[in-house]
Amino acid sequence: MARNKKHLERFQYTQDQAIEKPFNWKQLLRLLKYLRPYTKKLLPIAITAMLVSTLVRMFVPVLIGSVAIDSAIADKDVPFLTWLVIGISLMYLISYAGNNLRIKYVNILGQNVIYDLRRHLFTHVQRLSHRFFDTKSAGSILVRIMNDINSLQELFTNGIINVLMDIVLLTGIVVLLFALSPKLAIAILIVLPLMFYISTKLRRNIRRSWQTVRIEQSKLNSHLNESLQGMRITQAFAQEDENAEYFEGINTSNFNAWKEASRKSAMFRPFVEMSNAIGTVILLAYGAYLILEGDVTVGTFVTFSIYLGMFWEPISRLGQMYNQLLMAMAASERIFEFLDEQPNVKEKEDAIELKSMNGHIEFDRVKFAYDAERIAIPDLSLEIKQGETVALVGHTGSGKSTIANLISRFYDPTEGEVRIDGIDLRDAKIDSIRSRISVVLQDTFIFSGDIMENIRFGRPEASDEEVKEAARVVGADEFIDRLPNGYRTEVEERGNILSAGERQLLSFARALLADPSILILDEATSSIDTETEMKIQEALNRLLKNRTAIMIAHRLSTIREADKIFVLENGKVLEHGSHEELMEREGEYYELVKSQFQMLDAI
Structure with missing residues (x-):
């Protein structure tokens, strides 16, 4: 229950944060830039096909009303009516072909854009520094790359072309309505300002709701990822019920967020249908009056009725498209948040390509802090010569793994320099450093x-x-x-x-x-039994020859043969030397070895 309460508190905070963000048109334009590679081939074909099918649909009602009814039927001209029916049928076939081409090419276009965007995001995330992954869960990253990008699929596969199609259709219908009868056009379109006002009021609330949905989905995915990876621990401590209760809280919040967003989004279509009903009533009443007065013909009235049915359909689609756009903007905010994230470990434009590496490592007055409250290394200077096998020992939190991370340039020092072969690592290309360093971690x-x-x-x-x-x-x-x-x-x-x-x-x-030129073993033998460890030690003795090796180990028996041992405490070197030298001093290392042997004797 306590975890659920904390979750709801976090939910309220993140919801309030999301609400304050205005609609970002620059972000929309940035999103549309992913269409750029396809503007010469796919996009022109899709737009041309859309224009052909739309223009055909737009002029067919005029042929039916003003030409077929007012001319051919009124004059009882059967041959002309026959040719007119054949012509309209051919135009519908052209419209059908145009629609097929449009659907085909916008789907190809959309899938290519989604592919490019997902590849770009994944490639970018791979290049981010360890500090980014220290603060972001795997689930929250996964939901950006998968769910959020999937949310953009409808926008790119149908949305963009459909918006252009509906705008062209609406503009053409309005122009034709006023050309046929300005009085009747004004009468049936009088409800548009009311619709615009209501839809404007709905926009902010709908957008807020979809932002909240994205936040809740991220939490749900993060928790699922964490729960599945930690299932053995959950079962080992018999915490299935507690975990299910916590999941229930997150799942309920996600469900409520979707329900609220869907409810608000669904409000738009009834308004469109109500406006359509009002327009239809006006058309029947006022249109009949104008026919009796002789201001419009029956053919014009029929054309108006066809256009009226066609008019509210694109408005309804535009409303749905706006909802899709809001979902896409909520997702794109989160995608661009990651794309705008810059690596803390940056590569200089004129960085040096390390063609080879001897493995001579120097720490020159290095200071490093993970954040303002976590100073891992206050001031460290040490040297590891080429080909040396060096061991780093000390209690948990003494800075051993931090030193290894600085050598691999997973982090940069806050102050001072880390040099390999006399070159400051910040002056070298990252890939050329890491390609010559192998790291074996405790958690393989x-x-x-x-x-x-x-x-x-x-x-x-x-x-x-x-x-x-x-x-x-x-x-x-x-x-x-x-x-x-x-x-x-x-x-x-x-x-x-x-x-x-x-x-x-x-x-x-x-x-x-x-x-590798440098081999880092970070608690690498902790999961290996003594017999296997002896085999590996024999192999390492041969393979580490002429290589620089850094060994981090709590099990001190594994580092006896090291050329040099550094004993660390709070990021400082307390003492260093070979195993024999340190044992003779009877200092901190001696006490560590002694305590481990006492533990073994007790066992």
């Missing part, structure tokens, strides 16, 4: 696909033999050979069919296949 991520593809992820151009050699070096080939299809065994999302140790071995093979 395995992609859907087969074993071979997962290992090859570190170097896509590697041959099958190179992949198998990397697996053999780290000892992963033993369990891979036992799998049903060996290296072609399909693994599920996140590698759920594999044990934690097996996933870790695959990540080792992936990192080593990339042939």
Whole structure:
């Protein structure tokens, strides 16, 4: 219940924030720029087809009323009437062909735009810094790339061309109505100002409602993503009922938001139908009077009645289109929010391409803070020489992983410099840095696909033999050979069919296949049993030769052979040296080793 209450409080806050935003016409124009690549081929064909079918529809009523009824039927000219029927039939066939072409090409156009927009957003998000992913849930990112972009599909596949078609149709009908009978035209169109006033009043409320829908959908997707990934924890603590109750609160808010938005959007069509009814009554009453007075003919009256039915249809569609536009604007606000997000780690225009990397690392008076309240490194200077294997140890929060992230340039220092081979990382191209650094994390991520593809992820151009050699070096080939299809065994999302140790071995093979100059092992052996760890240690002793390696480990037995060990506390180096040197000093490292052995003895 407490979680549901907090959710409702957050909902109220985000709703109030969304309401204050005005309609952004610049944003609409920005959205329409995605049509630009198709303005030379697809768009002209679609517009031409639309104009042909619309113009045919527009002039057929004149032929029926003023020509067929007032001329051919009134004069009892059967041959002329026959040719007129044939001509009108051919015009309808032309209109049908035009509509088919319009629908075909606007759908192609719309799908291409949606494809481009989704690709642009995904590519952009991939280039954002780690700080962005620190503050955004996977669910909220997913809803932008999938749901919000899907909301634009109707706008691009039908909306834009339909708006042009309806504007052309309405303009043409109004002109023709006034050309046929100004008096009758004014009479039946007198309800338009009232319709305009009511629809204007509805706009803001409808837009607010669709903004709220987008917010609630994002929350729902975020919670679903989190719940599914954490299902084992939920079941382990028997919290299914609590989780279902929390989901009920979010789902109810989403349901209520959709219901309110749909209710307000549905209000427009009844107003259109009411206006149509009023116009029809005026046409019957006043039109009959004008016929009796001799001001209009029966043919003109029939033409007016046809146009009246055609007139309110595009107005109704424009109303629906406006609702679609509001939905699209609510979605595009959220899409452009991500597209306007700039990486915190920026690449200079004249950045250097690192052709090679020796692996000499320097931290020169580096300061780093995740935010104003989280200063991870107050002032750090250290040197890791080329080919050295260095271990970083310390309690949780001492800055070990932060140092590794700065070396990979996932973050930039707040002050000072991080240099590799004497080059400030901020002066180098990001891809050229990361392509020569392999990172093995504690939480190994395995992609859907087969074993071979997962290992090859570190170097896509590697041959099958190179992949198998990397697996053999780290000892992963033993369990891979036992799998049903060996290296072609399909693994599920996140590698759920594999044990934690097996996933870790695959990540080792992936990192080593990339042939890095610098290898970072962040708690990489934490999920591996002692026997497997010994095998990996033997392999690493061979593979780390002439490579710089940074090892982060709580299990101190894994770092005994390191050339140098840095003991960290609150982002500062308390002491450093080899295992033997630090043990002789009986300082902080000595106490850490001693406490771990005492724990093992207790076990």
